[in-house]
Amino acid sequence: xxxxxxxxxxxxxxxxxxxxxxxxxxxxxxxxxxxxxxxxxxxxxxxxxxxxxxxxxxxxxxxxxxxxxxxxxxxxxxxxxxxxxxxxxxxxxxxxxxxxxxxxxxxxxxxxxxxxxxxxxxxxxxxxxxxxxxxxxxxxxxxxxxxxxxxxxxxxxxxxxxxxxxxxxxxxxxxxxxxxxxxxxxxxxxxxxxxxxxxxxxxxxxxxxxxxxxxxxxxxxxxxxxxxxxxxxxxxxxxxxxxxxxxxxxxxxxxxxxxxxxxxxxxxxxxxxxxxxxxxxxxxxxxxxxxxx
Ligand code: AMP
Ligand code: MN
Ligand code: MN
Ligand code: MN
Numbered sequence: 128x129x130x131x132x133x134x135x136x137x138x139x140x141x142x143x144x145x146x147x148x149x150x151x152x153x154x155x156x157x158x159x160x161x162x163x164x165x166x167x168x169x170x171x172x173x174x175x176x177x178x179x180x181x182x183x184x185x186x187x188x189x190x191x192x193x194x195x196x197x198x199x200x201x202x203x204x205x206x207x208x209x210x211x212x213x214x215x216x217x218x219x220x221x222x223x224x225x226x227x228x229x230x231x232x233x234x235x236x237x238x239x240x241x242x243x244x245x246x247x248x249x250x251x252x253x254x255x256x257x258x259x260x261x262x263x264x265x266x267x268x269x270x271x272x273x274x275x276x277x278x279x280x281x282x283x284x285x286x287x288x289x290x291x292x293x294x295x296x297x298x299x300x301x302x303x304x305x306x307x308x309x310x311x312x313x314x315x316x317x318x319x320x321x322x323x324x325x326x327x328x329x330x331x332x333x334x335x336x337x338x339x340x341x342x343x344x345x346x347x348x349x350x351x352x353x354x355x356x357x358x359x360x361x362x363x364x365x366x367x368x369x370x371x372x373x374x375x376x377x378x379x380x381x382x383x384x385x386x387x388x389x390x391x392x393x394x395x396x397x398x399x400x401x402x403x404x405x406x407x408x409x410x411x412x413x414x415x416x417x418x419x420x
Contacts, residue, residue, distance in 0.1 A: 133369075314334055
């Protein structure tokens with residue numbers, strides 16, 4: 128069975144509608160998927176309905192922006208009840224901070240001789256979340272840079288002209304929202320934060336102490352030669368091993384589910400995901416069998 132537990136739609140910085148993400152995942156042979164948009168669950172209902180049509184296993188997800196020791200981390204919630212009020216209130220606060228950041232980023236670009244960024248970026252961000260990815264697409268299409276990577280290198284990365292420092296959710300709070308909504312917290316792409324071995328272990332230890340339960344062993348930006356190392360890290364801290372493509376765009380480098388199986392010596396997140404699939408199915412059954420009032 129192929130699991131892909133990390134994917135984006137237009138509800139954040141992906142380019143496909145939620146149903147289109149599910150169709151592509153199915154076409155790529157994915158059996159079980161999670162939609163994990165940044166700081167939003169607006170795509171979940173549409174994706175879940177499409178997955179039901181296509182016979183793809185589906186769990187609701189989210190990728191929460193976190194600040195830990197002054198650094199950005201991404202913490203995924205899998206198998207969440209996306210209606211949970213504390214989770215939704217927390218995510219709404221992050222989206223509001225994103226809107227305020229976009230305004231400041233546009234001002235900075237204006238001062239660098241790039242006018243109208245806010246209005247133009249609005250054409251790309253047609254969901255609830257406004258992301259640096261949308262700024263990158265605008266900068267490419269308007270001819271200021273050749274590629275999104277160049278947009279990040281020249282304008283959007285920490286210390287660059289349009290960068291605005293952010294205070295995202297504290298780690299403990301983000302994990303609290305996820306666990307409170309019945310989900311499992313997962314460290315996304317642990318090797319993409321530029322942490323040395325010691326700080327990486329400190330981060331994983333804090334994550335575990337706050338109630339986090341899983342870590343991506345196969346994740347975006349991980350070289351296959353690093354899977355074994357991450358499997359050992361997962362085992363050492365008693366974390367479940369997860370896997371996901373971090374799919375954003377069919378024109379990009381990654382497609383859903385296109386990676387090897389998790390290493391044999393991992394305790395995979397698969398059982399946990401099956402349990403939340405079963406719970407969701409029971410929820411639907413209860414819901415549909417309830418007599419009309
Ligand atoms: P934000 O959450 O709005 O700060 O934007 C971060 C998003 O930008 C990530 O989720 C990635 O999808 C994307 N991103 C980060 N770095 C790069 C890069 N160097 N090139 C292209 N996209 C990137
Ligand atoms: Mn993204
Ligand atoms: Mn991420
Ligand atoms: Mn992601």
